Amino acid sequence: MLPTTITGVRSRVVDLPLPAEFRPAWGRGQVQTSFFATIVEVETAGGTVGRTAAEAGPEAAVSIDRFVTPNLIGQDAAAPERLIGILRDAEVLGSPVYCVEVALWDIVGKIAGLPAYKLWGAEKDRVPAYCATGEVRDAGRRVEDCARILDEGFRAVKLRFHSDDVREDIAVVEAIGKQFGKRLAILVDANQAGVLPGTGGHRQWSVQTATEVALELERLDVTWLEEPLPRHDHDGLRRLRDRLGTLRLAGGENNHGIHEFRALIDDGCYDVLQPDAVLSEGVYQLRKVAALAEAAGLLVAPHTWTHGIGLLANLHLVASIPNSSWFEFPHEPPGWPASALSQMLAEKPWIDADGYLPVPDRPGFGIELDEELVERYTVARFG
């Protein structure tokens, strides 16, 4: 048995409170007061523990127990490239469990005594963060928010387009642009890729609506438009993208598997790919997606609205690639401030004075848990 031989996989489902009511734009009408995460620890014979977390409730823990753990026990955690097939196959019958690759690379990093991004050939040690909002708010309130966001040090903000009448959403962009000009880059997310279109969800855009909105946003000098169409409408996305000049199209958080990202790239759907290391593919597999994107002249800006552990995993990923862009930093006080997203971490990631998020210089992904808090909010244990 090697010191890195896997001896156990344990999961804790935590139900973490939010400091105030949160009304996610993507869950119209829904009021959220807490969020689920499943914290996973991979144990090895030598005592090194790899950490990760799923953006999920018990469904991920059960899938790991049923489809992953029996195939991981006895394997070498320091050979993640040999184990990724297990994670991909789990999705044939179970929930996506790509987050487990983070734990394996966490072990490799700890054995090497290096942060993951340096293990992979560091490109930078900090990334420019954008403040990702999550609620729909009127123009007046958003202008106030953006004054605070600038004060906090951010240079970019992402807004949600979810109104029945898109002109109301556009008015918010106009007001912010008028007030702050080039001091604050604006990104827009339409969340049309999934999330129950048409059923308790939101109005679904046609290619025509998406084009109308995109041309208007281009005129307003917006940086990117995210998820304007369903996640598998490759032809529609390409047609829309072909109409545009300076406005970038972004998306991919709800696509899974390297094969899907290859198809998105080959089909010319997006300028900016947004996989998430705890949702879309293994974190190292996303380096392959990044390589495909680099070869195609595209950018990678991971989705990170999951939890602090996912944020760190994605941060190491982008610090190791040359074709990164703005980095998603979820921060929507009072309901979902950054401190809520990262409450399970002993040290909460925050931006520096230039609006950049520094990569922690600790081995692996530098995930240090607030064990007391994690235990307090644990609702189920598996493994």
Added chain:
Amino acid sequence: MKIESITCRVVDLPLQRPFHPAWARGRNQPNILMVLVEVATDEGVTGIAAAHAGVEAAIAIERFVAPYYIGQDPLFIERLAPVMRDSEILGAPVYCMEVALWDIAGKVAGMPVAHMWGGYSDRVLAYCATAEVRPPEQRVEDVRRMLAEGYRAVKFRFHLDDPFEDLKVVEAVRAAVGDRIAIMVDANQAGVEPGHGGHRLWGLPTALSIARELQAMNVRWLEEPLPRHEYDNLRRLRDKLDTLPIAGGEDNHGLHEFKLLIEKGSYDILQPDALLSEGVGQMRKIAALAEAYGLEVAPHTWGNGIGLLANLHLAAAIPNCPYLEFPHDPPSGFDLAARDQMLAEPLTIDSEGFVHVPDRPGFGIVLDEERINRHTVSTHTSR
């Protein structure tokens, strides 16, 4: 009409004798695990479905489906289908839900679902799907029994380290009974933990060599010779063959993936499963695409009797289904009685080797309630 409640029962049904499926090399499968789903309405009609899954499916239905289905009219199936697709972003695949909705529709109409969908035929030719790897002599004996029972087609598994050794089964059966039985071959290379306690991965050159041998022996199709997302290699393989069709798709999910498989020319025969791959009604769209491209659809059904019934109605309603998979591999523990033990009566073939669509409303699922109750391990009800 409104959906009032959704009940998921995890049922762990024992097999009476050992069963060593080829895809779980060496391991004995002692049971059939399924999730029985019952969708109850305010008008007293209940739709039945089953997932070929464990508690992960029950959790996914509870978390990602039930909140959007309760209170909805179950006859608005096309409007409810995207909810199933979206649940796969975070949860286990729950495509089986559409079976329950169409079961309600059929019961309301007082018609078998196959008739509601245009009733192409009342019966579908079965192939006897084996699962174990057995020596040639034993398979010759098996085939003699099958012929006596009325089967006109049989599927064998290729799983030996040297696939050229697997060919001996086909050679022996051809030598013994000539062309009296159609022979299919399944390599199960599409998924199932490639390289990990699973089986050897073939690669394109081995797949082509084996395919050419099978072609020379007039085999009806070769199933899953390559991983499920190697669209281009599948096409290259197919392009090099003359009379041997390539089949697959049970591990692909979603209409969009089948569209890709069709457009990329990966398969001659598509094999989605109404419990695993897409909603049963959505599979009719896949069948329509396949028909327009001159391809066949032969649903995967390996799982449980409820899935077999759902796939049977689909198969009977389309013009391009050549065969229905009929899992049955005595004397192992997995025979038709074990497969259908959750039903009041097992499905059987007629003297010409066809399975008949039951002349009952909906999918004609009549449960063995007593047995199901006895083997229920957990119940999850949403209201």
